[in-house]
Amino acid sequence: MTTSTDPRVPGNSRPTLSVVIPMYQELDNVEPMVARVHEGLADYGGDWELICIDDGSRDGTGERLHELAERTGSHVRVIRLRRNFGQTAAMQAGFDAARGELIATLDGDLQNDPADIPRLVDELLERDLDLLQGWRRQRQDGLILRKIPSRIANRLIGKVTGLALHDYGCSLKVYRAEVIKEVTLLGEMHRFIPVWMAGVTSPARIGETEVSHQARQFGVSKYGISRTFRVLLDLLSAFFFLRFGSRPGHFFGSIGIVFGVVGALLMSHLLVVKFVLDENIGHRPMLFVSILFLVTAVQFLTTGVLAELLIRTFYASGERTHHRIRWQSDSATAGWKGRA
The missing domain is CATH 3.90.550.10 (Spore Coat Polysaccharide Biosynthesis Protein SpsA; Chain A)
Known part of the structure; x- marks a missing residue:
């Protein structure tokens, strides 16, 4: 009942x-x-x-x-x-x-x-x-x-x-x-x-x-x-x-895509300058910035993939706590206060 x-x-x-x-x-x-x-x-x-x-x-x-x-x-x-x-x-x-x-x-x-x-x-x-x-x-x-x-x-x-x-x-x-x-x-x-x-x-x-x-x-x-x-x-x-706890790849991936798009646009502009306008781009700061953005994009994207692998491993492991008990009362013999 x-x-x-x-x-x-x-x-x-x-x-x-x-x-x-x-x-x-x-x-x-x-x-x-x-x-x-x-x-x-x-x-x-x-x-x-x-x-x-x-x-x-x-x-x-x-x-x-x-x-x-x-x-x-x-x-x-x-x-x-x-x-x-x-x-x-x-x-x-x-x-x-x-x-x-x-x-x-x-x-x-x-x-x-x-x-x-x-x-x-x-x-x-x-x-x-x-x-x-x-x-x-x-x-x-x-x-x-x-x-x-x-x-x-x-x-x-x-x-x-x-x-x-x-x-x-x-x-x-x-x-x-x-x-x-x-x-x-x-x-x-x-x-x-x-x-x-x-x-x-x-x-x-x-x-x-x-x-x-x-x-x-x-x-x-x-x-x-x-x-x-x-x-x-x-x-x-x-x-x-x-x-983003269950989907960290979305967090890191979004940042990586932003850096990647900006870096790709900058690099496309430099390619036009190099091959269409026939100008030297070797010493332009924009070249180094675009390379930096592209490398950063790759790092964030790979970090997102690794984070997804880790979070899936964590959930699959079933690990819940990080504390260690020295001693505790036995729940099998524990009672309730107020039980008739």
Whole structure:
């Protein structure tokens, strides 16, 4: 018998939920974070699990998570990566391990409020979305180092990608598992998850809603002003992969054709000058420019062919991740919180 998950129907339980939290050097936040997740989901009304990913911490975060999971119950699962692979890889590890119909993510620094998750779940279902993005409208961060660069980046991302959201950087999100698991996260892609999601679902099924935000109480922020420059580089990568990820030959080939046409026109003009007007072209700068354009065209065209071969090899290989897990809870014995 299938249970409806429509939150508008009284008595219906919510879908199974996996809460994924990547953590790096957050020893002091481990216990309060796990406690607040349990408080926030105490009245969730459905089965849920908590998946904490230790991204190669060296301050004892992984050990503390493991100890806490042993005391709390089998619904708290811990994944420990062999080294610090980055937040994107940690989130991918969590998505791979998640068993819920929905997946919620948030940072492990206690700035996101887990109590917002049930409301986001209801809103995602009610609006029939595949992704509901949190919007930290009242953001409790520094103006110069965090707020202003973030606002600039959000507007720039919206202009370039055509997906206008107020707060791409908010980690508090709720996804339909079947959709987010179609996205393979690599590099620093966690900043652009809504953009990558738009590649596998309609942008109309991606929404946002206001969420609460609190100042960091423990630990040290991992972000700085250098993040702004990385965002710009990641934005270029996101634009390329969204438009030409499955057909890179079109990108490089188009540039090669432009250079080739210009170079051919210049060379045709020089041939007319040489053989019709009988003038010397050996020392003309146009000759060297046309040769340069033709050689560049050949390079771009061959690069496009090689890129097509590589992308086909990549998809054929089935390789999904670049992180390596050191240890994780056994999903076969993992339980759900809230199961009767």
